[in-house]
Amino acid sequence: MSGCSRRVVLRGVLAGASVSLALPALESVLGLSDEALADGTAFPRRFGVFFWGNGTLPHRWTPVGEGLGDEWQLSDQLQPLASIKEHLTVVSGLEVRVPNVIPHFSGAAGFMCGVAPLGEEGDNTVAGPTIDQIIAAELGGETLYRSLEIGGRPGGGGGISYTGPHSVNPAERSPFAFFERLFGVGFTPPGEEAVVDPSLALRRSVLDAVSSRMSALKQRVSQQDRQRLQQHEDGIRDLELRLARMQANPISLASCARPDQPDDDGSFGDDVLLRHQALCDLLAMALACDQTRVFTDVLTKPVSNYLFPGMESGHHRLTHDEPDPQPQVHECVLFCMQQYRYLVEALQAIPEGEGTLLDHCIVLGTSGVSLGRTHALDEFPILYAGSGGGVLKTGMHYRSHTRENASAVLLTCMRSLGMLRSEFGVDDARVTDGLSVLEL
C-alpha cells in the first residue's frame, strides 16, 4: 500500500510551444518524459468500471491454477483476454453480501455501492453512490469532467453510474456526440494556444445567474428537492470550472491529440459492438488528454436482453431458458469479454511514460450476477486490468477459498488510488480490510 496522494498535474508544461510533430517524437524532442515522467506516479491515476449484464457461467469462468504468471491459465470464458493476460488480475470466489431480493440489481448495486439497493414495488434504485462516483468525488476535481460514462447499448438511457438514489449518470451512446463533447469546439490539442473566446466568459456569467437562482430556490423546496437541486448545482459548478479551464492553457500530456471524428451514428446501425468500440477509442483519448480520470463503460445493462450476433435469443432470456450446458450463454460472455479486451487494448495502445496509459489505470470488470440462471451472488465475476500506476499486482489469479466479501476489492481499489478509506460498505457488505494480496 503506497498511501500515495501525489497527483502531479502536467498542465502548462507545454504552454506556448507550437508543436505539430508526430506524437512519438513529441516526448523525446521536448524531454517531457525526463522532466515529468521519471516517476510513474506522476501520471494521473485513472479508475474505470466495465460492466456487462447477466454474469457468467462460473464453472467455465474461474481460471485454473492460482498465483502469478504461469501459475494459472485463463478459463474458457476468459480466452478472449489471452493477449492481455499479463496486465490482468482475476479475483474469483468472492461474494456480494447484500440480500439478494432484486434479481440482477441486488448484485450490481450491492457490489458497486456496498449497500443493498432500494426497491419500492419494482422501482429499483441505489441507496448511495456507485464506486465510480465515490472515487470521482475525490479524483475528479482536477479534470474537465468529473467522470465520463459510455454505453454500447443504444438508447443508453440510464446506466450503471449513480450519484445517489434516482440520480443516474446516463451513458453516452453516440460516438458522434461523444466526440463533439470531448474534442469539438473548445478543445485545444496540446501545443496549440487556446483561442481567446469571449463567449466563454459570458457563458460563465450566465451560469452565475442560474446558480444564484438555484440557491434561492433551494431554500423554498422540500429537503428531498434540495438534494436534487444541489446535484444540479454541482453540475453547474463543474461546468463553470470547465469553462474556466478552457480559457487556460491546454492540457499537455504527450499522447493527447484530437482523434479522428467518428462517422455519424447512422453508420453504426444496429451494430452495438462496433459502436462500443468507437466509444472506447474516444474514451481512451479523453483519458490520455486527462479530460477525466474516472469512467464507467456499460456494455449491456443488468437484465439486458440484447441479441448478440448469431444467437437464437436475447442474452437474458438465454440465461434462463437455454438448457445446460448453455453454449449460447457462453458465447454471449465471450462477446462481452472481447469488448472488455477492446477497451483495455485501446488504453494500452496509448504510450504514456515508459509504458502505456493502461499502466496508470484500474479497469475493473464486473457484472450483476454470477450464474445468470439463478441470479447467484457468490462466485461474483470480478477482474481488473492495469496496475493503477504500479500499486496493484497484475498477471494474477486470486482465488478466495472462504467466500470473502467482494467489497474488499473496492476498498483496495480506493486505497490504491490514494484515497484514505478505513471501510467500505454497510451491514454484511461492510469491510474494513482490503485484499492486501492484490497490492504490490
Added chain:
Amino acid sequence: MLAFGSIPIGPFRAALLLCLLLALAGCGAGQAPPSHPELPEPALRRLTEAQYINAIEDLFGADLFVPAGIEPDLRVRGLYSVGASLAAISPRGVEGFERASYTVAAQVMEVDRRERVVSCTPDAIVDPDCARAALAPLARRAWRRTVDEDELEQLIELAGASAQALGDFYQGLEFALATVLQYPDFLYRVELGNSVAGDDGTPLFDDFELASRLSFLLWNSIPDEELLDLAERGELSQDLVLDQQLDRMLSSERARKGLRAWFADLLHLADLDELYKDSVTFVHMSDTLGASAREETLLLFEDIVFDQDRDLREILTTRETFLNRELATLYAVQAPVREGFAPYDFGAEGQRRGLLNHASLLTLNSHPASSSPTLRGLFIREVLLCQVMPGAPAGVDTSIPPPSEVARTLRDRVQQHLTDPACGGCHRMMDLLGLGLENFDGIGVYRSQDNGADIDASGEFEETEFANHIEMAELVAQSEDFSDCMTTQVFRAALGQAEEPGQNASLDWLQERFAAHDYRLLPTLKDLLMSPLFRQAGELHPAGPEPVPPEPGIAPAVGLEPQLPGGSR
C-alpha cells in the same frame, strides 16, 4: 411493502391480497370529492424530454432544431410522469441543457426569426428598453410566473454586457435567452402550493401553478398567454373561469398531443424506438415498424377519447383501428390507404380486437426472437390492472426446457412455471393471461401454430376461463380492476406521484366519477382537475437556509455518502 422473495409462497398470497384490496376499494364513495384529500409534499418535476421540446417550440416556433436526448426520462411506477418528481439533473445533463440553450438561442436570433421575440428596433448595441421589451414576456412565459424586477434587471444587464462584448445587440440577447432556458424555473415545474386557502390554512396551488399543472397535463407543454393572463389577474382559480378554461383546453388540438403523451407514457410506447428483434425469425421486422405500431395505438386512443368520446374500455375490444401499409402487411389485410394511416374495421370474422392485439403491445412485451406469455401477462397485470407483481425470487432455477416432441409449443414448455409451487403462484397470474395472446408472435403477426403444433390460446382470468384472446380481452375490459386502474393511472400522472394508502377515498371518488361518466375519459379528467385533489397541495416543509459546511474549503459532496435505509449504523 411486500417482503417478497423470502418464502416461496409469500409473493402469491401478497399479490392476491393486494388484488382483493384493490377490488374492495371500489365501494362506498360519495358524489363529492374529499374536501381535504391526503396529498404528497409538493415536489419539483423535471420537464420530460417531450415537454422540454414542446415548451421550446411553443416559445419560439416549431421550425427550430431542438437537441433531443439531453437527459433520459426516468420511469417510476411505470410512468415518466412519476419519475419526473424524483429525477435529478446529472452533470452531463447540465452540459447538455447549456449547449441546447445556445443552439436554440442562436436560431431564435437569426435574422428571419428574431422578430418573433424582438418587436422593437434597438437604437444601439446596448439598448436596455428594447431588451426589456423582448425579455419580459419571454421570461414570464418560459417560467410560467411573474418575473421579479430584480430578475428582469439581471437578464437585461446580461444581455447588455454580452452585446457590448460581442458588438451586437442580438448576440447579446442570445445570452439572456440562454439564461432563461437554463433557469431552474424553466427546467423544473416549480409548483409548491404557494396560496393558502380559507380559514383552515389548507395549502392551494396558486393561479400560476395551476396554469402550469393544467397545461403540462393536458398539453404536455407550458401554458399559453391566455392562461397566464388569467393567472396574473388571479382569476383562473375561480370555478367558473376554470371550468371554461378546461373546456377550451380539452377541445384544443393541443389536448390530443398532451393526452397522447399520457397514453404513450402509460403503455411505455417510447420503448418502440429501441427494438431488438431477430430479423431472421421476424421477416416483417423493419426500422419503421416501431413508429408505425405506436401511431396505430395512439390514433385509436385519440379516436375513442376525442373523436367519439366513447367508453374507454372499448379500447380493449373494438374491431376498429388505424392502419398504414406496413401494418396492413403485418396483419395480412388489405391496406385501407396508400399513404399514411386510415381507419380500418377488422369485421366480425377478423382476428384482431383492440389494443392487446396491436403490434405495439405485442412487440414490446415479447423477447427478441419469440413471444412471451409472461411478459404479456405481467404487462396486463401491472399496467392495465394496476396490480403489483412481486419480482421473481432470486436463487431459483428459472430455465424453460427447449422444444421437444412432447413439448413443442411454448405453452407446453412453460408448464414448469405453472406447476412448480415456487413459481406457479405468480406465474399463473401472468402466464395464464399471456397465453391468451399466443396466436400473435413476437412482433404481432397472427399465427395458428407454434413449432408445427396447433396453438391453444385458452387461459384464465380471475377464475374465469376463456377460449382465446377475444374472450380474454372482453373479460379484462369488463373487470372493475381495469376501469379502476385507468383512473389510478390518470391520478398518478396528474399528481406526479404513485397513490398512497391514505388516498383511497380520493381514488374511490374518481372511480365513481369514471363510472358515472360511462367510462369516458375527458369528463372524468375534468372532474379531477376541478377538484381539491388537483388544486390543493400537500404541506411543504421547506429546506430553509443552507447548513454551514462542516469543513471550510472543502466542497460538500452532497449525496455522496451512502444514505442508509432506516438510518442503520
